[in-house]
Amino acid sequence: MNYFFLFIEKPTELIDDTAKVESDPFNHDLDYYRVVLCHFQIDVPESMFTEVQQDCEGNVGNRVVKHQADGSFTEQTF
Template sequence: MSQHSFDTVHNGFPITVLLGWDRPLNYFFLVIQKRTTRIDEAMQAEDGDILYSNLHENEPFNHDLEYYREVLGNFQILVPESMFIEVQHDLVSYVGNRVAKHQVDGSFTEQTL
């Protein structure tokens, strides 16, 4: 699966938007999650709250990228267009195991798996 992430702020909380293509299951996905926070000085962290996940939808696997663009719009979250472009590219090129972190300016870096 490809995973394209973008860190931003929503309602004063740091969040991560994860958009991608699941090659084996043949669907796009979107997760919006508050980033984990430290709960004590020993650097233990609690899981961030999930604001949205396609897995919480009644039909989680049949949405296109425009649907997820609307979901982000409903949350009033802006992400770089590069995320949509690259995830679409992953579908067309039948890419799996790709991880990229996107920046506001549309640039991105890929991690090697």
């Protein structure tokens, strides 16, 4: 798809009018998403960033991978 995206579901009780909305949410590199995840105190394994970057470079789409906190991961096949 030639861009990265991140979806974080916020519990309804925490939704307010102070959310910032990006005018171009698809024009960011992975470092931007590192900052977003850090802002929301969401820890993800480094393997996730590594694999996503490799998918981007290889033009891979629709790949489903489950990452573990220890850095291991498994690819799901359908």
